[in-house]
Amino acid sequence: MHNDLQRVRHGYYDLWFGTNAVYERWAKAHGLNNNMLLTLYLLKEYPDDCTQHLICEKLMLPKQTVNSILAGLEAKGLVTKTVSTADKRMKLLVFTSQGAAYADELLQKMDDFEERALRTMTARQREALLEGGQAWMTALRNALDD
Template identity: 85%
Template sequence: MHQELQRIRQGYYDLWFGTNAVYERWAKKHGLNNNLLLTLYLLKEFPDDCTQHLICEKLMLPKQTVNSILAGLEARGFVEKKVSPKDKRVKLLTFTEQGATYADELLQKMDDFEERALRNMTDAQRNALLEGGFAWMKALRAAIDD
């Protein structure tokens, strides 16, 4: 059984690394890197309450890395910081009109790319992807607390 678990674990790493490499390749093809791509995604997904802390937490990136990404987006006129009305110490990140247009076009291309990939899978494979992924995440969370 130990060898079978090793095989499964190795297969998972191959899947994880391979998937990351595909997204990195897609991002590079569109003139950015994976961290920038995912930052744009989070800015769009959390339009009213996106902060540097949220991006760091979701992407598990150091504050310095996220700060550099955001500084680049600000320099291009894509993102601006606004003081949160709830807590003056918190800076909310929002797209400028130019940034929203850029992100919408780019993320629509990513949606199309992912949809093409999902269409190449059966319903059972798509469901198994989610079921297995969430079961794995739940099992890892339980194991870390053991």
């Protein structure tokens, strides 16, 4: 039984590392790195409440790394910081009009890329991907809490 569990863990790491490598390659082909790509994704997904803290939390990146990414996006005129009306201490990150157009085009290309890949899988494989991933995440959280 131990060998089977070890095989699954090793297979999972191969999957995780391989998936990250594919996204890193895709991002590089579009002039970015994976962290920049995912930051743009989060800015688009959380248009009304995206903060540096949220990006750090979601991507599990240090504050300094996210700060560097955001500084680069600000320098390119893609992102700006605004003060939250709900909490004046909080700075919200929002796309400029140029940034929104850039992110929309880039993230549409990523959507198209992912959909091409998903179409090569059967509906059963796609559902198994989600079900297995959710089960794994739940099991990891439960193991962490034990």
